[in-house]
Each structure stands twice: as C-alpha cells, then as structure tokens.
Amino acid sequence: MANPQRIVVVGSGLAGASAAGALRERGFDGEVLLFGQESHRPYELPALSKDILLGNADEPAWVHEEDFYADKGIDRRHSTEIREVRPADRVVVDSAGATHSYDRLLLATGSQPRTLPVPGAELAGLRTLRTLDDSLALRDELKAAGRVVIVGAGWIGCEVAAAAIRHDADVTVVDTVALPLQRVLGDTIGEVFRNLHAEQGVAWRLGAGVEGFLGGDDGRVRAVRLAGGDEVPADLVVLGVGAAPRLGLAERAGIELTDEVPGGGVAVDAALRTSVPEIYAAGDIAAHAHPRYGRRVRVEHWANAKDQGAHVAGNLLGAAEPFQASPYFFSDQYDLGMEYRGLADPGRDELVVRGDTATREFIAFWLRDGRLQAAMNVNLWDDGDALQALVDAQAALSPDQLRTADLAALV
Template identity: 70%
Template sequence: MVEPQRIVIVGSGLAGASAAGALRERGYAGKIVMFGHEVHRPYELPALSKDVLLGDKDEPAWVHDPGFYRDNEIDFRPGTPITDLRPGDRTVVDSDGAVHSYDRLLLATGSRPRVLPGARGHVLRTWDDSLALRAELTEGKQVVIVGAGWIGCEVAAAARKHGAVVTVVDPVALPLQRVLGDEVGAVFRDLHADHGVHWRLGVGVEGFSDRGVVLRGDEELLADVLVLGVGATPRLELAEAAGLAIADGGVAVDATLRTSDPDVFAAGDIAAHDHPRYGHRVRVEHWANAKDQGTYVAGPLLGLDEPYQQSPYFFSDQYDLGMEYRGLADPERDELVVRGDLSKREFIAFWLRDGRLQAAMNVNSWDDGTALKALVDSHAAVTPEQLRTADLAALV
C-alpha cells in the first residue's frame, strides 16, 4: 500500500492526539492536520472528575508538551471543528467553510454528555466543565446528582470532600449495577453512604423545577447545584452524513479500525470495533481505549494490518478506594468470584463465563496487575477455587 502524503485527524482529544504523535514516532514524514472543536491543546479526561474536581490540581494531564505539535510539524487547528466529510472526493470542510483534502482520515470525534429535557445543570466532559462545577462545590451546598454511574460516583466523592450535602438519584437499585452487578455495586453504595452521601435509588426522575429535581410521585429535591451524570452520546453526525456504516451505537470498524470506506478510520469513543478477542463489536468510552486505539491506529493509517486486540481497561478513585477493571463482563450472565474481603474493600472480583475469565477488578489491591491482565487477555480457563486461593501469576 502506498504511504499517504496527507493524513487528516478530525478530533483533538486523546485518541486523535495519540495518533498524531504515534505517526511521527513511526517515522511518518507526510503532512498531518488535526482539527479540534476545543480551544485547548489535547488533554486527558480522567483528572476532570478526580484531581481537578477535588481541587488537587488546576490542570488536566496534557497529552503532549506545549511545543510538541509545532516541533513535530503537526498542523493543529484548535477551535476549528469539521462540519462535513466527503469521502467521495476525500475532503473535509471546516467551520470556516475551508475545504481540506486527505489521503487517509481518522475520525476521533469522541462523545458529548447526555442531557435530560428541562434540566439546567452541570455536565462533566471538558476541562472548562470541571472548573465550573468545582467552583460550585462548596461547604453546605445542596448538590443533587442524577446518575449513579462512574461520573456520578466520582462527582459525589469530590462534592463530599468540599463539604457539600450530596444526594444521588438513579432508577437502578444500586450504583454501577449494570457494570458490576449487585454484590460489588453494594460495595460502592456502602462506601458513599459511609461518607455521608444520601442515596435515592430505585427512583426515577419525573422532571426538573426552578428549585431542583422532581421525582416520580411529585417529590421535589431542592438543589443548589444539579449535576447530570447520565452517560454520553458518541459524536456520529459526520460519519452518518457521509454514509459510513453505523453499528452497535458507533461507527462500524473492522479489526484494524478501518470504516466501511477504506481511506477512513475511526478510534476512541465512536469506534464500534470488530474485536477479534471477543468475536463481536465492542465500543468503549474510557481513557485507556482512546489512548491505546489512537496509538495503535497510526499503523493501519500507514498500511499495516495487524488487528487491535487490547482488552478494555479503566480505573476509578473514590475517597480511599482505588480500583482497576480489565476485560468485559456481563454481570447478569457471568459468575462472580471474590478473592479477599468485600466488607474491607480490599479484594479482587472476577467474572467467569463457561469456565473462562471475562473480566477482573482489583480494589485497593495492587500486586497482581500484570497477572490479571494476562489472565483476562487470554480468557484463561480457571476454576473459582483457583481464583480465590491460587498464586495468580502461576495461573498465567
């Protein structure tokens, strides 16, 4: 395959910026143009709901140093979103109406926070969002968080650190229930309750008033600060309008992240990846996926065809609990095996399906990360008793 002379990257988040850097690391000497809708240079998102929101840092982790893009001749255009993709003539149109050609294109447009009709609250997706929300999290403020997922839980922890009075509302029975199941979800429920969070679980939101949140049954929760943590929506508008194949909630890509157009690739939140390790499409909205796919896709953009096979990974820090999750479990189908003590919040949770390991989560337990990755990546054939008692490195 002939090496492209001009690569355009649409999106300046972690996936897009990682791809730009990896292209130069691979020795690519052609033209790279990267367009972003934010005015800031590329940064990583985890600190927005952790260190920045907690007040431990004022800035996120930057993907590259300030001079990186200039020094590496990457034409970075912040605050210049792409409004039209024309695969037929291999061009994109930016918000100023200028037309730009490409030989290969990477779509890395990320996601936007979901909003609820009638809600006038904070969302958390950008550095500016984090700073604006942090300014509101002060002593005694009544903070209502709609959504008991990862963002909702991390915002709750930060709000309590700042002395706010926190209530979290979600129609599910337990926080993180869909991802972790009942037993592990209960660990996070109790963690937050021990730190003074008020849960309103199993209760739906009927609407919003000038004073706060209206629950089903017309109960009103007063809110000085309203936070919406109800998930994110992938930015698919460009791909859809261009006629690219869409599947499983994202842009359909093959094992090498190539879309239905051979000159267009997609990475990060929007990519519904035909994952060779799982045998079906996987779309993941986590930091590691954006970073790893962005770094990886530099190869296929230059003509390599080794498939992307990384297992999903994410982490969270809430109060004194830290955790890492590897793999892809379905708590409704998979058998939960616990090594350690749930009540002490020092354990490893495993999810087994048909005798093979699907996922593992270590909580306040940091010695077995390498072994856990290897076991999850290989879908190791293991027994519950081995997972509870055996040397995990020896199981690899």
Template identity: 70%
Template sequence: MAAPARVVIVGSGMAGATAAGALREQGFDGEVVLFGQERHLPYELPALSKDVLLGNADEPVRVHDEGFYADKDIDLRTGTAVEEIDAAERTVRDSEGREQPYDRLLLATGSRPRSLSVPGSELAGLHKLRTIDDSLALRGEFREGRRVVIAGAGWIGCEVAAAARSHGASVTVVDPVPLPLLGVLGESMAEVFRRLHVEHDVNWRLGVGVAGFGGSDAVESVRLADGTELPADLVVLGVGAAPRLELAERAGLALTREVPGGGVAVDATLRTSVPEIFAIGDIAAPEHPVHGRIRVEHWANALDQGKHVAANLLGEEQPWRRSPYFFTDQYDLGMEYRGLADPRSDELVVRGDPSAREFIAFWLRDGRVQAAMNVNLWDDGEALDALVGGQVQVEAAQLRSADDLGALVG
C-alpha cells in the same frame, strides 16, 4: 493502496492527539493535520472528575506538552471543527469554510454528555462534565452546605459525588436503577460502592427517576417520579454520554446499532466502510476477537487505539485485540477493571475481603476469565492482564486460593 502523503485527524482528544504523535513515532514524514473544537491544547479527561474536581489540580494532564506539535511538525488547529466529509473527493470542510484534502482520514470525534428531556431542563444551575471548563465551573460550586443533586449513579455520578463531599457539600444521587453501577458490576459488587458512599454521608434515591426541575430562573429543586421534591442549589447530570456520530453518518459511513448508543462500524484494523477512513475512541465499534462488537468510552481505549491505528493508517493491517480497561478513585478506594463481563450471567469469584475494600473480583464464563477488578490491591496487574487477555481456563477455587495468580497463566 498507496502510502499516504497527508493524514487528517478529526478530534483532538486523547485518541486523536495520541494518533498524531504515533504517526511521527512510526516514521511518517508527510503532513499531519489535527482538528480540535476546543481552544485548549489536547488533554486527558480522567482528571476532570478526579484531581481537578477535588481541587488537587487546576489543569488536566496534557496529551503532549505545548511544544510537541510544532517540534513534530503537526498542524494543530484548535478551535476549529470539521463540519463535512466528502469521501468521494477525499476532502473535509472545516468550520471556517476551508476545504482540506486527505489521503487518510481518522475520525476521533468522541462523545457528548447526555441531557434529560424533562420540564425545567432549561434552568440555570444544571451542570454537565465533559471539558476542563466544565470541571472548573463545577468545582467552584462545591462548598460547605451547598445542596448538590446528581442525576445518575454511574462512574461519573459516583466520582462527582465523592468530589462534592470532599468540599463539604450535601449530596443526593438519584437513579432509576436499584444500585449504583449495577449494570457493570452486578448486585454484590455494586453494593460495595453503595456502602462506600453511605459511609461518606451521600444520600441515595435509587429506583426512582427524575421527573423535572423546579425554579424560576435557576434550579431550586428536583422533582422525582414518585412525587418527592428534593431541594437543590445545583444539579449535575451524569446520565451517560452519546457518541458523536453525526459527521460519520453524513459522510455515508456504515454505522452499527449492535452496541449501546450505536457506533461507527470498523473492522479489526479500525477501518470504516470507506477504505481511506478510520475511526477510533468513543465512536468506534470494532469487532473484538473475544468480546464481539464493542464500543468503549474509557481513557485507556482512546490511548491504546490512538497508538495502534497509526501503523494501519500507513498501510499495515494489524488487528485490534486489547481488552477494555478503566479505573476509578473514590475517597480511599482505588480500582482497576480489565475485560468485559456480563454480571447477570457470568460467575462472580471474589479473592480477598470486600468488607475491607481490599479484594479482587473475577467474572468467569465457561471457566475463562472475562473480567477482573482489583480494589486497593496493586501487585497483580500483569497477571490480571494475562488472565483476561489470554482467556485462561481456570477454576474458581484456584482464583480464590492461589498463592501466585501469575502461576495460573501458564
């Protein structure tokens, strides 16, 4: 396949903007066009539920500074969506009706927050968190005495709860699951997070779902499936995100349902079923050499795939091998998680003291580390990367007692 002269990138989040910069770092001197629906310069998402929501920052971290795109001759088109792809003609049509040709096309369309289809879902006062504008609007609602109900006990729900409590709001978190973060962490590790929030006066209503919202024009209450009515001045919907697959589907790209929520099926090089089109970030579901077909929505995945895909857009065939990574900060707890475990069946091994919230948790499968989570301990990151990424054979007793985790890598 001939080297490209023009690369079009659809999506100006972390993944797309990083890929644009990486193309220049790889020495590509052809045209790079970067489309983004938002009018803001490309920015990172983690601060929206952390520093911005806490009030420690008014702006997110930019992927690149303001002058970067002009300096690197990247044609950044903010406030402009791509609406159609003609894979046969190798063109895209943008929201202004213009057709744009490409030699290579990169899709990084990200995901959107899910809604709840229940009575009252049209009322004002129901918030989602995906953009900087969402975060600033939500922060403005958090203050002493405000009654905040959060639907969803996942990572976003827990981080929003911590931020709301820091502003003095009264917080109740509702979820049909019996423990927060249960599907990711399993019972004993999920209990660590439940207790953390109890200590900060968060009210849990677990094991019951939301049946509807009450109020005339704005939300005034949340009705649960057991008939309970919770008074609410505002509601935050933290019920997950859905990958934006519509553009890829209309273009005829192969999709997969092997992963939760579905995704664009890509090979190990992040190439789709159409050779000139690649996909990265929240929408991409590559075949991972360790974890099988996966789709990851976290910040590090967008960053790393954006860097990685640049060489493949230019003709290389480098397989994607990085293990998932994500982090959270809630109150005085900081955590990093590497890998991908099934807490229902993998063996949990704990090094340290969960009650003091200073520990490392490992999940083993057939004697190999599938995932590792360090909580308020920061010295072993490289060793954890190696243990997870290298699928090191190790015994549980060694993980608990070894003086140096790095020595287990070999």
C-alpha cells in the same frame, strides 16, 4: 492503497492526539493535520472527575508537551470544527467553509454528555462534565453549593459525589437502578460502592426516575422532582447519565453506522477501518469488531482511546493489524482505589471474590463458561500484571483457583 502524503485527524481528544503523535513516532514525514474544537491542547480525561474536581490539581495530564506539535510538524488547528466529510473528493470542510484534502482520514470525534428531556432542563444550575472547562467551573460550583443532587449512579456520578463530599456539600444521588454501578459490576460489588458513599454521607434515592426540575424566580434550579412526586432540594444538579458518541459527521458522509452496540457507533473492522477504505475511526465512536470477543464493542474509557489512537497510526500508514487490547479503566473514590480489566456481563457471568469486600480489599473476577472475562482489583496493587495476562488470555480457571492460588503462577 498508495502511501499517504497527507493524513487528517478530526478530533483532538486522546485518540486523535495519540494517533498524530504515533504517526511521527513511526517515521511518517508527510503532512499531519489535527483538528479540534477546544482551545486547549489535547489532554486526558480522568483528572476531570478526580484530581481537578477534588481540588488536588488545576491541570489535566496533557497528551503531549506544549511544544510537541510544532516540534514534530503536526499542524494543530484548535477551535476549529469540521462540518463535512466528502469521501468521493477526499476532503473535509471546516466551519469557515475551507476544504482540506486527505489521503487518509481518522475520525476521533468522541462523545458528548447526555441530558434529560424533562421539564426544567433549561434551568441554570444544571451541569454536565466532559471538558476541562466543565471541570473547573463545576469545581467552583461544588464549593459554593450547599445541596448537590447528582442524577446518575455510574462512574461519573460516583466520582462527582466523592468530590462534592470533599467540598462539604450535602449530596444526594438519584438513579433508576437499585444499586450504584449495577449494570457494570452487578449487585454484590454495587453494594460495596453504595456502602462506601453512604458512610461518607451521601444520600441515595435509587429506583427513582427524574420527572423534572423545579426552578425559582431567578431561573435557577431549586429542586429535582422524582417520579411519584417527591422533591429533592438542590442548589446544583449534575447530570451523569452517560455520553452519546458524536456520529453526525460520519453519518452525513455516508459512512456505515451500527446499532449493535449500546448508543450506536461507527462500524469499523478489526483494524479500525470504516466502510470507506481510506477512513478510520477510533475512540468513543468506534464500534469495533473485536477479535477477542467475536463481536462489536464500543468502549468509552480513556485507555481505549489512547491505545486505539496509537494503534491505528500504523494502519493509517498501510498496515492492517487488528486491535486486540482488553478494556481497562480505574477509579478513585475516597479511600477506595480500583482497576478493572476486561469486559464482563454481570447479569450473565459468575462472580468470584478473592479477599474481603467488607474491608474493601479484594479482587473480583467474572467467569463465563469457566473462562475469565474480567477482573477488578480494589485497594490491592501487587497482581496487576498477572490479572492483565489472565484476562487477555481469557484463562480457563476454577473459582477455587481464583480465590486461593498464586495468581502469577496461573499465568
């Protein structure tokens, strides 16, 4: 492919904005157009369910300083939706009907919160959390609501529960699973988070599906009806039932999709290139043929979006370097802080714990066939570099080594 003169990035979230910035860092002096639907300049998502929701901050971490885009000659088109991609013509079409040509195109359209298709889903007082505006509005509602029901015991649900408790709400979390975070962390570590929240006053309604929402005469939610008929009173309901990748633009363009990953995704090779050679995808939508895992993975965490965005910039300029980083994310809930590296299957992998889960100071490891798949450090911060290296190497280790050896010496 010839060297590009114009690169278009669709999606001004962390992946898209990181890619645009990295193009300039790599010396690209052609045109860069960055399209995004939000009016805010690009920002990182973690603070939305943490510091902002807790009331510790009013702004997220911005991807770049306010004047960065103008200074670097990046044409940032905010509040602009791209409705169509025409690969044969190498143009994108915005919601006003204007066409914009490209030599290379990056799709970084992100995800949108899932909702529940049950009776009462249209009632006022049901909230999701995805954007800065969502977070600021939800914070105000948490302060005013007496009874908050959170549907979903995943990361968003648990972090929103911690914020709601901070704002003195009466909090109930509902989910069909038996333990919070069970699908990601398994039973033993799920119990740690269940006990953590219970100690702070969160009521759990686990193993219970939602049958519908009940409203008052004012059209606002007043209760959540569980399967079996129980009703949980609610002044505010927060839906934390996952996110769906925004695949419509790619699908309409005839770009190959795949259902090899949960929720589906845009099929990309190791270098993040789609089935159309001039088009790449990064972030939440990318079902990536990951060299380390030998299969497609789609990761929704912020570090993946940031790292893929920065990485794909080189490939947009003609390289073909595989993206090989291990997934990474973190969470803060009450006095528990944690970091997770790698990609485990708790239903399949052997759990090894170093430290004490009762005091919530420990490292959890997941082994498969004697090789390290993932590690999570909880309230212990000295071994991050060693954990990263061991996970990246999928090191061959015994449970005894993980429990007792000097981790840095194992690298």
